[in-house]
Amino acid sequence: MDKATIPDIARRAGLSTATVDRALNGRKGVSAANRHRVLKAAEELGYLPSDGMIMLPARPAHLVFLIPFGQNAFMRDLARSITSFASGLPLVASCNIVTMNGLGPDALERALDAISPQANGVGVVTTDRPRTRAAIARLCDSGIRVVTIASDVPDTPRSSYVGVDNRTAGRTAGQLMGMLARGREGQVAMMLGSRSFHGHHEREGGFRDLLRDRLPKLRVHSATETGEDNRRSNTATLELLRRVPDLLGIYCIGAGRAGIIEALETHPGPRPAVIVHDLTDSSRDWLRRELIDVVIDQNPRLVGEQAVTHLLGSIAASTPLLSLKPIEPRIILRENLPHRTP
CATH class of the missing domain: 3.40.50.2300 (Response regulator)
Structure with a gap:
């Protein structure tokens, strides 16, 4: 079967070719609903990479992760996993962890102000509120790819959610x-x-x-x-x-x-x-x-590694959305405690 084209996707989604082109290339002027329609049609027609395959950017990318630490040990483990994994990847030019002091929109907006203009992709753990959704939409509209981690923020043009169902x-x-x-x-x-x-x-x-x-x-x-x-x-x-x-x-x-x-x-x-x-x-x-x-x-090591990988993939791909594959939760009891990893 020949590779699908933009007109094919437009017909499947019931939208114009101009809308499809803007959605696939992450440009402004496309509603979240239409963006999802385009990506769903593109996936159904085999236009996107198949499951388990993620494209990588042609040049090293600058990544930023916004994480609320507080009293949450999982967040600290997640940050360590991200830093450790990213440090071994030649395609990561820099990986900065920005600690958010708080959970809500104020903390997110302050953290966004600290992002370097060099940033290509941002991973974020944040709340699902109108202001946070608006902040993520503005970030995506500026051309920066966004991945939500551990807790999703639906109805935003983020590239992917990484975490358990x-x-x-x-x-x-x-x-x-x-x-x-x-x-x-x-x-x-x-x-x-x-x-x-x-x-x-x-x-x-x-x-x-x-x-x-x-x-x-x-x-x-x-x-x-x-x-x-x-x-x-x-x-x-x-x-x-x-x-x-x-x-x-x-x-x-x-x-x-x-x-x-x-x-x-x-x-x-x-x-x-x-x-x-x-x-x-x-x-x-x-x-x-x-x-x-x-x-x-929810395995912070795996979540951290997938967050970096999906962010790199979203930077490389022509579309800002990748398929969602939640991580399976593990049930840990006293008798099956896994060994600590270094």
């Missing part, structure tokens, strides 16, 4: 909580960093859906937004332990995990089941000491 991760946590409850009737609580993270919102939705559909004996007592602050998660956990006698489990969706563990360590009675995300030095220790039951890991 967070709704699936939340449903997985729900099934695991049901197994840990062993058929008992009672309540479970959730600790979220912030619903403004699309990933946290998706995990909460998946968890609630699973409990509603398959575990009617388990009821969600509360879902507390902690702002990823250990003090707030500690206070919330102590309150749960005092006021909810039938508390069977706690699902920690984001950071703030240390505050939960500190509260449980002072609790004299049997502890509830605890499920957290992300395998770090701390969560390894908690598993070994049986202070938590399960870690649902």
